[in-house]
Amino acid sequence: xxxxxKIALLEEYALVARALSAPARLSLLEQLAQGERGxxxxxxxxxxxxxxxxxxxxxxxxxxxxxxxxxxxxxxxxLTDAKTLELMDLLRIVAERNLAxxxxxxxxxxxxxxxxxxxxxxxxxxxxxxxxVTVLDVRPADEFAAGHIPxxxxxxxxxLEQIMPELDKSAEIIAYCRGPYCVxxxxxxxxxxxxxxxARRLEGGLPEWREDGRPVLSSHL
Amino acid sequence: xxxxxKIALLEEYALVARALSAPARLSLLEQLAQGERGxxxxxxxxxxxxxxxxxxxxxxxxxxxxxxxxxxxxxxxxLTDAKTLELMDLLRIVAERNLAxxxxxxxxxxxxxxxxxxxxxxxxxxxxxxxxVTVLDVRPADEFAAGHIPxxxxxxxxxLEQIMPELDKSAEIIAYCRGPYCVxxxxxxxxxxxxxxxARRLEGGLPEWREDGRPVLSSHL
DNA sequence: ATATCAATCAAGCGATAACTTGAATTATAG
DNA sequence: CTATAATTCAAGTTATCGCTTGATTGATAT
Numbered sequence: 368x369x370x371x372x373k374i375a376l377l378e379e380y381a382l383v384a385r386a387l388s389a390p391a392r393l394s395l396l397e398q399l400a401q402g403e404r405g406x407x408x409x410x411x412x413x414x415x416x417x418x419x420x421x422x423x424x425x426x427x428x429x430x431x432x433x434x435x436x437x438x439x440x441x442x443x444x445x446l447t448d449a450k451t452l453e454l455m456d457l458l459r460i461v462a463e464r465n466l467a468x469x470x471x472x473x474x475x476x477x478x479x480x481x482x483x484x485x486x487x488x489x490x491x492x493x494x495x496x497x498x499x500v501t502v503l504d505v506r507p508a509d510e511f512a513a514g515h516i517p518x519x520x521x522x523x524x525x526x527l528e529q530i531m532p533e534l535d536k537s538a539e540i541i542a543y544c545r546g547p548y549c550v551x552x553x554x555x556x557x558x559x560x561x562x563x564x565x566a567r568r569l570e571g572g573l574p575e576w577r578e579d580g581r582p583v584l585s586s587h588l
Numbered sequence: 589x590x591x592x593x594k595i596a597l598l599e600e601y602a603l604v605a606r607a608l609s610a611p612a613r614l615s616l617l618e619q620l621a622q623g624e625r626g627x628x629x630x631x632x633x634x635x636x637x638x639x640x641x642x643x644x645x646x647x648x649x650x651x652x653x654x655x656x657x658x659x660x661x662x663x664x665x666x667l668t669d670a671k672t673l674e675l676m677d678l679l680r681i682v683a684e685r686n687l688a689x690x691x692x693x694x695x696x697x698x699x700x701x702x703x704x705x706x707x708x709x710x711x712x713x714x715x716x717x718x719x720x721v722t723v724l725d726v727r728p729a730d731e732f733a734a735g736h737i738p739x740x741x742x743x744x745x746x747x748l749e750q751i752m753p754e755l756d757k758s759a760e761i762i763a764y765c766r767g768p769y770c771v772x773x774x775x776x777x778x779x780x781x782x783x784x785x786x787a788r789r790l791e792g793g794l795p796e797w798r799e800d801g802r803p804v805l806s807s808h809l
Numbered sequence: 810a811t812a813t814c815a816a817t818c819a820a821g822c823g824a825t826a827a828c829t830t831g832a833a834t835t836a837t838a839g
Numbered sequence: 840c841t842a843t844a845a846t847t848c849a850a851g852t853t854a855t856c857g858c859t860t861g862a863t864t865g866a867t868a869t
Contacts, residue, residue, distance in 0.1 A: 372693050372696060372697055372771055373770075373771050374611055375689075375693050376690065376693055376694075376769070376771065377611035377614045377615060377769065378611050379683050379687055379689055379690045379693070380608075380611075380614055380676075380679050380680055380683050380769070381608070381609050381610055381611050381614060382609075382683070382687075383679050383682055383683050383687075384605050384606070384608035384609040384614075384679055385605070385606070385609035385826095387601075387602070387605035387609075388602050388603075388605040388606035388608075388609045389602055389826085389827080390595055390598035390599050390601075390602050391827085393598045393601055393602060393605075394598060405845080405846090406845070406846060406847090407845070407846085415828095416828070416829070416830095417845085417846075417847095418828085418829075418830080418831095418846085418847075418848085419827075419828055419829075421845095421846060421847060421848090422827085422828090422847085422848095423827090425847085430687075431682065431683070431685075431686030431687050432682070437835085437836080439836065439837065439844095439845090440835070440836045440837060440843090440844055440845045440846075441836095441844090441845060441846080442845075442846060442847090447686055448685075450678065450681060450682050450685065451682070453678060454675075454678050454679070454682060455601075457671070457674060457675050457678055458601050458604050458605055458675070459601055460671065461604055461652065461653070461671050461672070461675060462600050462601050462603070462604050462652070464652075464669075464671065465652030465668055466600055466603075466604075466651075466652050468596075468600055469597065469600045472593050472596050472597055472600070473597075475593060476593055548597070548598065548601070549594075550593055550594050550597065606856095610856085610857075612857080612858095626815080626816090627815070627816060627817090628815070628816085636858095637858070637859070637860095638815085638816075638817095639816085639817075639818085639858085639859075639860080639861095640857075640858055640859075641816095642815095642816060642817060642818090643817085643818095643857080643858090644857090646817085658865090658866085660815090660866065660867065661813090661814060661815045661816080661865070661866045661867060662814095662815060662816080662866095663815075663816060663817090810869105811868100811869085812867100812868085812869080813866100813867085813868080813869095814865100814866090814867085814868100815864105815865085815866085815867105816863100816864085816865080816866105817862105817863080817864070817865095818861105818862080818863065818864080819860100819861090819862080819863090820859100820860090820861090820862100821858105821859085821860090822857105822858085822859085823856105823857095823858090824855105824856080824857085824858105825854100825855085825856075825857095826853100826854080826855075826856090827852100827853085827854080827855095828851105828852085828853085828854105829850100829851085829852085829853105830849100830850090830851090831848105831849090831850090832847105832848080832849075832850100833846105833847080833848065833849090834845100834846080834847070834848080835844100835845085835846080835847090836843100836844090836845085836846105837842100837843085837844085837845105838841100838842085838843080838844100839840100839841085839842080839843100
């Protein structure tokens with residue numbers, strides 16, 4: 368005898384939520400938000416064992432949050448559509464608004480200082496146009512190469528201190544990274560402010576910037 | 589040694605998703621979307637054991653999707669804010685758009701027939717104003733009493749066939765129930781159409797209608 | 810205070826999930 | 840056709856989840 372359609376529906380909705388309920392899978396989704404990737408590349412970026420990574424990706428696929436295609440012997444995964452991003456974002460918003468623990472972690476990232484408000488993407492676009500900001504891309508070099516905001520400077524957190532002397536102290540620095548789940552920009556802003564720079568974080572990251580239809584530059588194809 | 593803040597953040601986001609990953613909890617949220625309730629009432633409506641129900645509610649509270657207050661010896665739960673509804677809705681949208689299984693279930697609810705498009709709440713409001721529709725509330729009587737669309741007729745699915753003769757065949761019937769997770773309206777529309785009525789489903793349910801700021805009538809306070 | 814009712818806590822059971830390891834597929838290259 | 844590389848499958852272990860049962864807490868009413 369079949370279970371009630373009501374329960375069957377709820378099971379399906381729950382399946383989608385369950386796919387989002389493991390940190391490892393959220394991490395994979397964050398990577399995929401940057402662009403499509405193969406299993407091996409995703410495993411390396413997220414620090415997962417390859418078989419394990421593949422299994423997580425299959426769960427995401429079952430929940431229809433990602434899709435895959437074959438390219439030779441590789442299988443390339445990507446986000447199904449913008450709704451996946453919306454879900455991730457809403458999840459984060461609810462957690463940030465209501466969970467004390469999240470606030471504590473974010474405060475910790477900012478070195479105890481009060482972090483300034485993030486800059487909206489529209490504001491950044493306007494300020495880039497008038498040339499009054501330095502844009503800092505705080506992601507690994509390969510992700511920067513795959514696509515970044517035109518005119519952005521690329522640095523990792525560890526290199527940041529070394530290149531600080533070269534930065535223009537008179538212009539405000541806007542840092543961004545992979546997106547709302549990524550903490551690099553938070554940490555970069557904290558480090559810069561500690562050294563006397565005027566710095567803020569971009570709201571969202573490259574995926575959101577791209578989603579807005581704003582220009583993205585790739586170093587090599 | 590503490591884990592990285594990055595992972596800690598993802599754990600928190602995952603906690604919210606996990607709270608949404610059990611059909612029982614989605615069912616509780618659906619009930620709470622109707623209005624605040626005590627544990628016992630929720631247990632009865634969802635068919636859960638009381639202790640079990642309490643535990644599920646606590647998980648929802650840990651994820652900040654619901655809040656609770658004491659009222660005498662009772663503990664009253666309610667949705668934290670509209671974001672919780674948004675999350676539930678987005679979950680449903682992703683599942684409906686991308687999961688074949690969901691489509692199959694929904695088609696089954698409509699008795700194999702092609703179900704007509706749902707009516708938007710704005711359209712219904714306009715048509716109520718001009719008096720050209722019969723509004724049907726397909727929820728249990730107690731929920732109807734607690735709040736319903738003014739002018740709506742209340743019936744359960746089982747009683748529907750008996751009251752059909754009293755219904756105006758010339759006016760279109762718009763059925764609604766608890767909301768997008770609820771299947772009563774789907775089933776009522778299917779039954780009505782099978783009997784030759786012109787019937788459609790309201791998009792969303794009473795919680796969404798109320799959220800829009802539209803009038804809601806309670807039979808007793 | 811004691812009794813009562815609503816809700817929560819605590820312990821135990823079966824089922825499921827995450828991760829690891831090693832084998833099996835699938836598509837290309839030689 | 841065989842070899843190789845990328846991915847998936849399968850099996851096993853440990854941990855966690857959902858549910859049940861019985862005891863406990865917290866707030867009223869007698």
